[in-house]
Amino acid sequence: MPTTMFPRMAARLLFAILLGAGAGAAAAKDTQLRPWPAGQPTPALQVTGLDGKTWNLAALRGKVVVVNFWAAWCGPCVDELPVLGALAARDGVVVAGVNYKEPLTSIQKFTAAHPLPYLVLRDRTGDAFKRWTPGVMPTTIVVDRRGRARWRTVGEIPPDDTQLRAAIDALLAEPAAQRSHNQK
Incomplete structure (x- = not known):
C-alpha cells in the first residue's frame, strides 16, 4: 500500500x-420508551446487594419495579440519577439500580459522593446486563406487579420525561395480580 x-x-x-x-x-x-420486545420472556434477575447477599427480583412481586443498569463511569447514567430518585419516592414503585461489573469499593465511593435514594445492586459478571439490555448503558426496564418486563428505555432518561412516568402510572393503576389456587 x-x-x-x-x-x-x-x-x-x-x-x-x-x-x-x-x-x-x-x-x-x-431516547424513547418502547414496549419490552414481543416474544422475549422476562429473564430472571438475581444479583448481589452491596451487603453481599443475593437479591432476587421475584421477591418484589406486587410492586412496580424500575430496573436501571448503570456504571459510575457512564456520564448519562450519572445525569439521570435525579430522575430515578424522583421515581423512587413514589408509592408502590421500587427502583433498583444494577451496577455493571464495578468493584464494590468503586460503587461505595460513588454512592458516598452521590447518595442514591434507592436500592443499589451489583451485576458482578455482567450476565444480567447481557440478558436484560441491548448492550447499551444506561438501560431502564419497567416491570409490572406480576414480575413481567413491560417497558424499556435505552439511553439517558431526560429530566422532562413524561412517557416513563405515564407508563408507571398505568401499571400502578392496574389491579394487583390475583392469587392462583396453588398460592392459597
Whole structure:
C-alpha cells in the first residue's frame, strides 16, 4: 500500500468514528420508551446487594419495579440519577439500580459522593446486563406487579420525561395480580 494512502485512510477512519460518536449522542437525547420486545420472556434477575447477599427480583412481586443498569463511569447514567430518585419516592414503585461489573469499593465511593435514594445492586459478571439490555448503558426496564418486563428505555432518561412516568402510572393503576389456587 502506498504511504500516501495511509494518512487518507486514517483521516477517513477518524471522521467515521467522530460521526458515529455524534450519532450516538443524538440518539441518547432521543431516547424513547418502547414496549419490552414481543416474544422475549422476562429473564430472571438475581444479583448481589452491596451487603453481599443475593437479591432476587421475584421477591418484589406486587410492586412496580424500575430496573436501571448503570456504571459510575457512564456520564448519562450519572445525569439521570435525579430522575430515578424522583421515581423512587413514589408509592408502590421500587427502583433498583444494577451496577455493571464495578468493584464494590468503586460503587461505595460513588454512592458516598452521590447518595442514591434507592436500592443499589451489583451485576458482578455482567450476565444480567447481557440478558436484560441491548448492550447499551444506561438501560431502564419497567416491570409490572406480576414480575413481567413491560417497558424499556435505552439511553439517558431526560429530566422532562413524561412517557416513563405515564407508563408507571398505568401499571400502578392496574389491579394487583390475583392469587392462583396453588398460592392459597
